[in-house]
Amino acid sequence: MEIENFSYKLKTGRLLFQNLNANFQDHQVNIIFGPNGTGKTTLLDFIATVNQRDPTSFHQFPSFSRIAYQPQSVSFIYEATVFDTLKMVMGMSGFRGKFKLTDLPAELQPLAATKYGELSGGQRRLVMIDAVSRLDRDLYLFDEPESGLDPKMANLVMERIHELNQRGKKVIMTSHQFQNVGRNDYLLFLKAGKMQFSGSPTEFLKQAGTQNLVEAYIKQDQDF
Numbered sequence: 001m002e003i004e005n006f007s008y009k010l011k012t013g014r015l016l017f018q019n020l021n022a023n024f025q026d027h028q029v030n031i032i033f034g035p036n037g038t039g040k041t042t043l044l045d046f047i048a049t050v051n052q053r054d055p056t057s058f059h060q061f062p063s064f065s066r067i068a069y070q071p072q073s074v075s076f077i078y079e080a081t082v083f084d085t086l087k088m089v090m091g092m093s094g095f096r097g098k099f100k101l102t103d104l105p106a107e108l109q110p111l112a113a114t115k116y117g118e119l120s121g122g123q124r125r126l127v128m129i130d131a132v133s134r135l136d137r138d139l140y141l142f143d144e145p146e147s148g149l150d151p152k153m154a155n156l157v158m159e160r161i162h163e164l165n166q167r168g169k170k171v172i173m174t175s176h177q178f179q180n181v182g183r184n185d186y187l188l189f190l191k192a193g194k195m196q197f198s199g200s201p202t203e204f205l206k207q208a209g210t211q212n213l214v215e216a217y218i219k220q221d222q223d224f
Contacts, residue, residue, distance in 0.1 A: 001026070001139075001170065006057035007193075008042070016042060018193035025186045029165045030172045034190035035221060040174040043190070044069070044141050047172065061139065062170075068137040070128055072144050078117025082108055082127055085116050089131035105130060107156060122149045126157060133160050140164055142173035146180065155180055178213040189220050196220065 001024040008017040016039045024030045032040050045051045047061060048069040061067075080088065086108075087099050101112055108130060111123065119127065129145055142161060146154040158180035165171045181187070187204050189197040197204060197220060201213060208216035 001061050001172075002059045004057050004059060006046075006054065008039075008046075015193060020194050022188060022195045023198065024170070024172055024188075026170050027165070027168075028184055028186040029162060029182065030186045030188060031181065032172070032174045032188045032190055033176070033217060038190050038192075040190055041072070041143050044071075044143055044172070044174060047139075048141055062137075066138040067141065068132045068135045068139070069141040070132045070143065070145065072147060078115060080116050081113050082116060082119070083112040085127060086131050086134070090134055122153045125149060126153060129157050129160055133164055137169070139170045139172070142171070144174050144176065146175060146177040151179065178217065181213060189217075191221065 003020060003022040006017050006020045007015065009015050020043075032043065034040055042051070046053055046058070048067050049064045050069070053061070083101060083104065086104065090099050101109065104112060108127065111119065111127075116124065116127065125145065125148070129142065132140065132142075140161075145157050145161065149157060154177060161171060161173065162182060181201055183201060185201060187197065187199060187201060188195050189204075197207065204220075205211060205213065205216050208219040210216050210219070
């Protein structure tokens, strides 16, 4: 999957992307980092075809029907239980088999009868990420899936995302968090309309001359 020489101007006239190039790896979790306002969510919207893709710039991405997209804010039926919410998502994916309580991950089974609207923000996010992960798609997009979560919940979310990749699924996500980055993940640093870095966490650390990903990020942000 590749983006080549992609430029995009906002309605305000600000050039958000300028000849942006990006290569995404099929067998790694691709994590897009970058300061707020650099267009990470907008880029996911183009990949997901929420915004219309330019076919001359976007290459080898699946069609809309083969993409699962979990945005930051997810509205759902607040009166539906967690179990019913997951069943509805499964039904939307074309699943016609039996979906049982024991099919829920251990963390969600105690919440099965709880209404979606009564969950905390972190619990809602875990429910939707678990639901999206159950869809049979080729590419999965997650927009800041760890945002607002405590460390335990964030770790659970990233375990789900890494499990998808281990099953051979393609994954692209955005993030501001570093504690759950895996050594085999693929990092992309977006700033000033371009990908300023693409590579492994080890290469990112080496380029910054540090052993701490947060320090490496801050240095990268200062350099561009």
